[in-house]
Amino acid sequence: MNRSIFQIWKPNVPRDIANMKNIKTMNINFGPQHPAAHGVLRLILQLNGEVVERADPHIGLLHRGSEKLMEDRFYLQSLPYFDRFDYCSMLVQEHAYCLAIESLLGTSNYSSTCSQIRTLYDELTRILNHMLAIACHALDVGSMSSIFWAFEEREKIMEFYERVSGARMHAAFYRPNDANLDSISPFLIEDILDFTRNCFTTLNEMHNILTFNKIWKHRLVNIGIINYQVCLNYGLTGVMSRSVGIKRDLRLSKLETYSNYYFLNFRSFLGQHGDSYDRFLIRMNEMAESLNIINQVIYKIVKHKKLVSKKNNNYTNISPHNIIKYTNPSY
DSSP: OTTOGGGTOOOOSOOOTTTTTTOOEEEEEEOSSSTTTTTSOEEEEEEETTEEEEEEEEOGGGOOSHHHHHTTSOHHHHTTHHHHHOTTSHHHHHHHHHHHHHHHHTOOOOOHHHHHHHHHHHHHHHHHHHHHHHHHHHHHHTOOHHHHHHHHHHHHHHHHHHHHHSOSSOOOOOBTTBOOGGGOOHHHHHHHHHHHHHHHHHHHHHHHHHTTOHHHHHHHTTSSOOOHHHHHHHTOOTHHHHTTTOOOOGGGOTTTOOTTGGGOOOOOOOOSSOSHHHHHHHHHHHHHHHHHHHHHHHHHHHHHSOOOOSSOTTOOOOOHHHHHHHHOTTO
């Protein structure tokens, strides 16, 4: 507390005899023991009633010394640490690590199927991330239904993690210049296709209950506004930067694109106001677009790789035409 910003800050409220007794500020700790901070964040908050007037963040708890631990380990032994860096987007962190190693080694001697599998699981991870963000946000605001729908879909994605790696969360599935192609079976492909169709239904339910809800809009519109200059000053990326209208998506960049995104047809979404409602809409649209990307990737995997069941020799191979009929029943 001795280094807190509150030692030199004073409220701008004029104090006189009339309102002296009505103003009472309070300094409290939020985290790291709070369930919402879960050991990685500490905030010193100055409250005026229920209004947070100032926040002094302490983010040093995020550092766990993983970089030091990786100094005396091989590249492959260091891979599981990246699952723990962001346990909302586990495989995306692994992908960034693999791309860094491949860039340092100057190699990319893996097949297109390997790249497609990475893209497939990256997009599943994006849905995993956004479902958690929107569902927990909705629960905090007051909508309980969304979290049940979203976590049902999250459980299915974690099952897909487990079927290729044996672990539900910290998969350690990706490998530099390599991928375990034997883990991608026809049964897994069929289940992922079934998931995409059901997930569209879940997204529609969440859209119907949240997007035009008066309480939801009242608590998100014009809340948490950021502008273009704030994005540049803080180095914000992803949904945060796109919510203010910055056209920044590495998947669509001709110079910085990675994996298999260059060969896919998809869109990125921009906001206009930079508030929480814009970010909610972008995340909802990105999840729908991720399902579209997953269908495209599976089409490519099946088209270029004959998937044969090892359990039943009479099992019919999946063909691209069947996938189109499966994902679009009206076709």
